Amino acid sequence: TQLLEQSPQFLSIQEGENLTVYCNSSSVFSSLQWYRQEPGEGPVLLVTVVTGGEVKKLKRLTFQFGDARKDSSLHITAAQPGDTGLYLCAYDSWGKLQFGAGTQVVVTP
Amino acid sequence: DVKVTQSSRYLVKRTGEKVFLECVQDMDHENMFWYRQDPGLGLRLIYFSYDVKMKEKGDIPEGYSVSREKKERFSLILESASTNQTSMYLCASTNREWAGQFSYEQYFGPGTRLTVT
Numbered sequence: 001t002q003l004l005e006q007s008p009q010f011l012s013i014q015e016g017e018n019l020t021v022y023c024n025s026s027s028v029f030s031s032l033q034w035y036r037q038e039p040g041e042g043p044v045l046l047v048t049v050v051t052g053g054e055v056k057k058l059k060r061l062t063f064q065f066g067d068a069r070k071d072s073s074l075h076i077t078a079a080q081p082g083d084t085g086l087y088l089c090a091y092d093s094w095g096k097l098q099f100g101a102g103t104q105v106v107v108t109p
Numbered sequence: 110d111v112k113v114t115q116s117s118r119y120l121v122k123r124t125g126e127k128v129f130l131e132c133v134q135d136m137d138h139e140n141m142f143w144y145r146q147d148p149g150l151g152l153r154l155i156y157f158s159y160d161v162k163m164k165e166k167g168d169i170p171e172g173y174s175v176s177r178e179k180k181e182r183f184s185l186i187l188e189s190a191s192t193n194q195t196s197m198y199l200c201a202s203t204n205r206e207w208a209g210q211f212s213y214e215q216y217f218g219p220g221t222r223l224t225v226t
Contacts, residue, residue, distance in 0.1 A: 009149070033214075042113070042199050042217025043152070088151060095140060095159070095203075096167065097215055099151040 003027055004089055004100035012106045016078050021103040023089035024071040032072045033097070034063055037086040046074075079107045112136070113218035115200055121224045128187040130221050132200030139204060141183035142215065143167075143175060146197040158183055190225045197222050 005024045013019055023032065031050045035043035047056050049065035049072055056063045060083075062075040076083055084107050090097045116131035134141065140159055144152040144167075154167030156175040164175050172194060176184045183202075187194055201215040 040118075041219050042201070043215075044217070045214045048214075090152075092213075096142070096154055096157060097152075097201075098154075101149055101151040 003098060004091065006087075006089060006100035006103050008103060009101070010104045010106075012108065013079055015080055015107055015109050017107075018075065018077050019079055019105065020073055020075045021087055021105070022071065022073050023100055026070065028069050029091045030069070031092065032065060033090045033092070034072070034074055035088045035090060035099075037088060037102075039085070043086075043088055076105075079105075081107050081109055083107050113200055113202055113216050115198075115218040115221050117221050118219060119222050119224075121226065122187075122190050123226055124191060126187075126190050126225075128190050128223065128225075130185040130187075130198055130200075130223070132183045132185070132202075132218055133181050134183075134200075134202040134216070135181065136202065136204075136216070137180065138202035138216075139180075140202060141177065142201040142203075143173075143183065143185045144199045144201065145169070146199055146220070152199060155185065187223075190223075192225050195223060195225045 037043040142157040143155045200218040
């Protein structure tokens with residue numbers, strides 16, 4: 001059983017559309033991390049959210065940490081084919097990362 | 110730039126063979142990790158190491174062992190490969206320093222896709 005539930009599992013959209021992926025849990029976290037894994041590569045850290053209610057922006061990507069620090073969301077505006085990848089959320093457990101199963105996003109031209 | 114390299118991108122082995130997966134990082138990181146990644150399951154931690162010659166079991170250590178003789182190198186060993194060990198294997202490294210509630214970034218290698226037939 002994974003502590004972090006990510007939804008949806010798979011998302012296929014056209015270039016220019018918006019999308020939101022979710023990372024939910026019943027546990028409270030001091031922080032959550034979001035990684036993106038492109039095909040054939042290892043995951044790369046996008047952002048760490050720390051404060052409840054926090055919103056962080058990375059170009060067209062907007063990350064939000066829930067007020068209760070139990071969940072997080074990633075919103076992509078005007079998606080591009082380069083956004084294709086597996087989006088993973090993770091929490092740090094004493095130096096060890098515990099990952100959700102991920103959301104596979106495919107953006108077609 | 111931090112670089113984590115893995116010895117092979119693709120590997121095919123037979124059941125019962127001993128398999129070595131090598132990982133090298135060039136940033137003098139204290140901590141190194143081995144994960145396996147399977148569809149629908151995300152990344153699961155196999156073993157990790159906080160220092161040379163130190164190792165700790167992760168969530169799924171059965172059937173695996175590790176070796177860390179030098180700080181920059183962390184090896185994953187499958188003593189007798191089985192078909193259920195067919196998977197993507199990812200190595201990662203990070204520094205030990207951790208300020209308060211903040212997390213620190215793990216840097217991943219490109220992965221080794223292992224097929225056991």
